[in-house]
Amino acid sequence: MRETGPRVISVVGRQNSGKTRLVRRMIAHWHREGLRVAAIKHDAHADGGDDWEKPGSDTALFAQAGAVATVVAGGGQSLWRWCEDPAADDAMALVARMSRWSRERGGIDLIVVEGFKHSLLPKVAVLRTPDDLAWLRDARLPALEAVVGPRRAAWLAGAEWPVYDEDDIPGLCREVWMQFALPAGDPGGVGG
Structure with a gap:
């Protein structure tokens, strides 16, 4: 590096x-x-929908409920999603x-x-x-x-x-x- x-x-x-x-x-x-x-x-066409994750997934449901961030993690990997990201x-x-x-x-x-x-x-x-x-x-x-x-x-x-x-x-x-x-x-x- x-x-x-x-x-x-x-x-x-x-x-x-x-x-x-x-x-x-x-x-x-x-x-x-x-x-x-x-x-x-x-993604210039992003509309704030839930196509980042599987529709109906637990983390998508958490975001719909008002979570400001969600994480999918396991197997040595994680996917972070900030629902209110001013840098997006x-x-x-x-x-x-x-x-x-x-x-x-x-x-x-x-x-x-x-x-x-x-x-x-x-x-x-x-x-x-x-x-x-x-x-x-x-x-x-x-x-x-x-x-x-x-x-x-x-x-x-x-x-x-x-x-x-x-x-x-x-x-x-x-x-x-x-x-x-x-x-x-x-x-x-x-x-x-």
């Missing part, structure tokens, strides 16, 4: 562009390399919280955030179609470092950002680690 805290990168894109698939592949690669990786997922839509606050948690619990090398496209987090965008590239140009996302797309996407030739092949996960992960992911959790880092 780095003394400055974990590095952080955000993966963004339109709905069904392959963000989750890419994040899973990146996490698996870094895990094989021996890094400890944490993930934060932003603030990527920087969530990264800072995870960085603090990392220091307390033994270390995380990298935090991969899926979503939070308008945050100041360094990010890569997943593009599948020429329409995705048009969306990206119109979106004017802050801290966009690179795009990831299919190998034979000729329409990406005019992109203003470095373009990475979605099938070259080792190369993408190396570049993200070395070039784009910033340390979080220190005064000058992303998690501040």
